Amino acid sequence: MNAATPTHCPYCGLQCAMTVHGDSAADAAVAGRDFPTNRGGLCHKGWTSAELLRHPDRLTAPLVRARGRLHPTTWERALDRVADGVRATQRVGGPDAVAVFGGGALTNEKAYMLGKFARVALGTANIDYNGRFCMSSAAAAGSRAFGLDRGLPFPLADLGAARAIMLFGANVAETMPPLLGHLTTAADAAGLIVVDPRRTPTAARAEDGGGIHLQLSPGTDLPLALGLMHLAVIDGLADIEYIHARTTGFDAAWPAAAQWWPGHTERVTGVPESRMRRAVHILARSRRTHTGAYILTGRGAEQHTTGTDTVSAVIDLALTLGLPGRQGSGYGTLTGQGNGQGGREHGQKADQLPGYRQITDPAARAHVAAVWGIAPQALPGPGRSAYALLDALGADGGPRALLVHGANPVVSAPHAAHIEDRLRALDMLVVGDFLLSETAAMADVVLPVLQWAEEEGTTTSIEGRVLRRRRAVNPPAGVRSELRLWSDLAVRLGQPAERFPTDPGQVFEELRRASAGGAADYSGISYRRLEAGEALYWPCPATAEDAPDHPGTPRLFLDRFAAADGRARFVAVEHRGPAEPTDPEYPLTATTGRLAAHYQSGTQTRRIPELVAAAGDVFVQVHPDTAARFGLRDGQTAHVLSRRGRMTAQVRCDVTMRPDTVFVPFHYPGPGRANLMTNPQLDPTSAMPEFKACAVRLEAV
Numbered sequence: 001m002n003a004a005t006p007t008h009c010p011y012c013g014l015q016c017a018m019t020v021h022g023d024s025a026a027d028a029a030v031a032g033r034d035f036p037t038n039r040g041g042l043c044h045k046g047w048t049s050a051e052l053l054r055h056p057d058r059l060t061a062p063l064v065r066a067r068g069r070l071h072p073t074t075w076e077r078a079l080d081r082v083a084d085g086v087r088a089t090q091r092v093g094g095p096d097a098v099a100v101f102g103g104g105a106l107t108n109e110k111a112y113m114l115g116k117f118a119r120v121a122l123g124t125a126n127i128d129y130n131g132r133f134c135m136s137s138a139a140a141a142g143s144r145a146f147g148l149d150r151g152l153p154f155p156l157a158d159l160g161a162a163r164a165i166m167l168f169g170a171n172v173a174e175t176m177p178p179l180l181g182h183l184t185t186a187a188d189a190a191g192l193i194v195v196d197p198r199r200t201p202t203a204a205r206a207e208d209g210g211g212i213h214l215q216l217s218p219g220t221d222l223p224l225a226l227g228l229m230h231l232a233v234i235d236g237l238a239d240i241e242y243i244h245a246r247t248t249g250f251d252a253a254w255p256a257a258a259q260w261w262p263g264h265t266e267r268v269t270g271v272p273e274s275r276m277r278r279a280v281h282i283l284a285r286s287r288r289t290h291t292g293a294y295i296l297t298g299r300g301a302e303q304h305t306t307g308t309d310t311v312s313a314v315i316d317l318a319l320t321l322g323l324p325g326r327q328g329s330g331y332g333t334l335t336g337q338g339n340g341q342g343g344r345e346h347g348q349k350a351d352q353l354p355g356y357r358q359i360t361d362p363a364a365r366a367h368v369a370a371v372w373g374i375a376p377q378a379l380p381g382p383g384r385s386a387y388a389l390l391d392a393l394g395a396d397g398g399p400r401a402l403l404v405h406g407a408n409p410v411v412s413a414p415h416a417a418h419i420e421d422r423l424r425a426l427d428m429l430v431v432g433d434f435l436l437s438e439t440a441a442m443a444d445v446v447l448p449v450l451q452w453a454e455e456e457g458t459t460t461s462i463e464g465r466v467l468r469r470r471r472a473v474n475p476p477a478g479v480r481s482e483l484r485l486w487s488d489l490a491v492r493l494g495q496p497a498e499r500f501p502t503d504p505g506q507v508f509e510e511l512r513r514a515s516a517g518g519a520a521d522y523s524g525i526s527y528r529r530l531e532a533g534e535a536l537y538w539p540c541p542a543t544a545e546d547a548p549d550h551p552g553t554p555r556l557f558l559d560r561f562a563a564a565d566g567r568a569r570f571v572a573v574e575h576r577g578p579a580e581p582t583d584p585e586y587p588l589t590a591t592t593g594r595l596a597a598h599y600q601s602g603t604q605t606r607r608i609p610e611l612v613a614a615a616g617d618v619f620v621q622v623h624p625d626t627a628a629r630f631g632l633r634d635g636q637t638a639h640v641l642s643r644r645g646r647m648t649a650q651v652r653c654d655v656t657m658r659p660d661t662v663f664v665p666f667h668y669p670g671p672g673r674a675n676l677m678t679n680p681q682l683d684p685t686s687a688m689p690e691f692k693a694c695a696v697r698l699e700a701v
């Protein structure tokens with residue numbers, strides 16, 4: 001075992017490069033490694049990630065529930081119980097009675113194999129994953145505008161040269177701190193523009209450099225984007241030549257933006273016209289003077305019932321200014337989860353097959369079925385999307401058994417108490433994890449799996465670059481890789497073992513073939529090339545034996561977009577507002593988000609004392625006048641109540657908050673769960689829930 005293993009961070013989509021020093025969990029330590037995205041830097045989470053490898057809470061034996069409690073058992077007994085449960089459930093309810101819920105943290109190899117395991121070994125259509133709650137709306141909007149979704153269609157380091165960058169609902173100073181370094185040119189040139197209902201550290205950085213914070217009312221991102229597009233047109237900043245040459249649909253989209261006069265936009269969004277005008281002029285000037293202008297969306301714009309349309313409005317703005325598909329300028333979305341990009345490409349989505357193929361496309365089905373050695377008609381069709389799947393658990397006609405891998409929906413799903421009820425209604429809940437998450441604690445069977453620095457594999461970062469995760473330390477006795485346990489289960493369910501390889505390298509070779517010819521084509525990427533240090537961005541198709549290897553595609557769309565006619569599409573969208581408006585009973589809007597010291601549902605980071613100390617207890621951030629209106633003061637414990645439930649948090653007064661808005665982080669368990677109150681209504685296009693706006697009131701405890 002190498003005593004200095006180059007790999008990547010286990011947490012977010014930036015996938016910072018790091019070196020794991022030491023060859024055992026007990027003495028492992030991490031250090032940042034020079035790499036274009038993190039340039040040697042790591043955030044607090046990354047620095048402390050080696051603690052996970054030796055954490056005393058680590059699961060090292062399968063657990064099965066008996067008499068209401070989880071008891072250690074052998075792998076054979078645990079897997080037998082799962083296989084028996086699958087067979088019994090499907091005997092009564094058919095193949096779709098067993099469902100699978102995956103995660104955006106799974107490596108590419110595991111995301112691929114989980115989709116295959118679900119559709120071939122279980123024969124179920126019901127597989128989706130937690131990325132549906134993350135960036136599915138941006139993926140849908142990117143696909144319909146450009147014909148292809150890749151989070152950043154350019155290398156992240158390109159941002160470093162730009163003098164104007166608009167972050168639409170992204171708080172990178174807390175979620176991806178090393179990324180902030182790439183925004184320095186823009187920030188120092190007074191060109192960083194942050195759209196956020198809160199004065200986040202990112203918004204503060206923008207203002208400190210003379211940039212702009214557009215502090216909009218939650219849920220008004222879409223009209224703000226249309227209002228900015230309107231200003232670009234009436235102020236003569238639209239790139240007419242680009243619109244004619246590279247896009248289609250402007251004439252249909254313009255009437256929607258035309259009605260968003262600056263004064264009207266200001267009344268609805270709360271953003272002063274002067275700030276909007278300054279922002280759009282900064283972007284246009286930077287593009288015209290070739291000093292670079294980018295617009296990037298994050299969860300703030302995307303996690304709405306209008307998420308897809310909101311991102312479409314932002315893309316319409318970017319197209320009006322002539323940014324996408326231009327060297328040094330562009331639009332992108334900042335994927336959040338560690339393998340948020342790869343996790344959505346290899347077939348764990350309800351509607352997709354590997355290579356980003358649509359499951360309803362006969363040619364795609366035939367291609368993937370041939371790789372899997374099955375008949376196309378044996379492939380199930382599209383299944384339920386993530387929340388719809390969870391909502392149907394245990395209900396009439398819904399799944400009665402669920403396998404969860406790489407997710408913790410008890411904390412991360414909207415309307416979390418309802419989801420807990422649905423999980424309780426199951427005949428069998430199986431969770432694969434390396435720590436006892438809140439969801440695992442409810443399971444009938446818990447399967448202890450490898451974690452990041454114990455296994456080989458690949459992830460695909462925020463910029464579409466495929467990266468090698470490497471094994472740095474030996475796993476503890478008693479744990480297995482997901483690849484092995486899915487293979488073991490598949491064999492118990494009657495599949496040939498050779499159809500479910502357990503070696504990540506072998507799985508990647510199969511993934512390459514399955515992705516060949518698809519939008520996310522990995523067929524030219526190999527472990528060999530990655531080990532040689534090549535920077536490979538998909539699409540990277542295989543070439544003929546005697547031809548040079550394909551170099552990959554760091555920058556997409558420079559010559560043409562991915563639609564058949566090569567043009568980007570404007571999409572006409574209308575403002576509908578949050579699904580749940582405020583009223584006298586629930587007069588405030590709650591918005592949720594992340595903290596610097598925690599990651600997602602907190603299963604990992606809530607176990608690292610240094611991070612726990614840095615993050616503190618769960619809080620509700622509120623303007624002091626608003627707190628006073630509800631008879632509350634700073635430091636007091638309060639309930640935040642919505643129509644679905646209430647969470648409990650400490651009041652944190654902050655004069656920079658909008659008086660109509662409260663903010664709660666979503667990493668905490670138990671009564672501090674923000675998702676006890678969030679709204680599970682879904683975006684009709686992407687099935688994204690409305691995490692970023694629900695009507696609430698405050699009460700003293």
Ligand code: SF4
Pocket residue numbers: 009010011012013014015016038041042043044045046047175176177178
């Ligand atoms: Fe890890 Fe993300 Fe922090 Fe980088 S920014 S160290 S990838 S959590």
